[in-house]
């Protein structure tokens with residue numbers, strides 16, 4: 528019992544099994560306000576292994592609500608600092624930290640986890656992580672907040688609705704219909720798009736952005752600066768940062784809301800790990816309205832045709848398209864139908880070029896093509912039905 532003394536009070540909870548926790552592994556995507564709290568809770572409670580991923584760096588404005596960071600951590604990688612603090616909080620848990628985009632982590636990392644905690648601040652990564660959870664059949668606990676509102680959704684792959692099932696209602700249109708990175712775009716298009724957002728940039732500046740393959744508002748928002756740092760001068764990097772802060776002003780966020788959302792997520796995590804001994808985890812969307820101290824549950828149903836969790840995988844989605852059209856046209860259509868900003872089309876083991884005409888590269892009526900995007904873990908199979 529000696530090693531268990533640390534956990535004495537929670538061992539007194541009916542149904543609790545510390546050995547389950549000690550032998551569990553959890554993955555926490557994002558260690559900001561919510562993720563830091565979730566990680567702290569899980570470490571204190573004694574979950575055997577925590578895997579953290581966050582490519583962000585600590586900033587002064589994080590310190591009002593990201594409890595794992597101190598003033599002296601400003602400028603350091605969040606994942607590494609968080610891991611150090613968590614080891615201090617509970618030296619008996621093992622912590623693995625990845626300071627990179629979660630989309631660079633493969634099955635060898637994500638496949639080892641019992642639960643995936645999604646504590647991300649953008650839909651692009653949340654959609655990707657949701658599709659990982661479904662592919663690897665891992666329960667996903669997703670949490671988010673905006674000002675005094677928080678929400679939590681639990682996904683039991685192919686049993687309850689995934690984040691994509693109700694994407695029409697839940698994923699903001701702007702995030703879903705992000706522009707396709709199109710070859711035929713020109714710098715003046717970007718100038719005009721920015722003008723629509725009330726931002727003026729010169730054509731010369733837009734040309735410089737194009738040289739870095741930044742062609743759309745979406746690219747300005749999400750291109751990783753560390754990836755282009757070698758190609759770009761300081762002036763252009765500064766411009767991107769400035770445009771980004773105007774296009775995506777940081778959301779209001781309050782520590783007390785983060786800790787409630789994280790508390791709900793952690794408790795659900797305990798229920799999942801205990802497999803029924805601590806009651807059945809709630810399903811649907813849990814909404815926390817902090818100023819009214821109100822928690823509501825919204826029922827969310829599965830979409831039988833969901834592109835991520837539909838069971839009809841043996842019969843790929845049918846998609847009507849003119850085979851005399853180019854791959855670029857197909858990409859544009861896929862982008863607007865599915866909300867994939869960056870589709871790539873794979874056919875017979877190779878990636879098709881934008882200029883390729885489908886019929887000329889051998890695509891026939893009812894052939895299957897695969898579409899890959901940074902929004903999905905695995906390429907989506909589509910059966911092309913000729914409309915020509």
Ligand SMILES: [Zn+2]
Nearest residue numbers: 689692833836
């Ligand atoms: Zn789904």
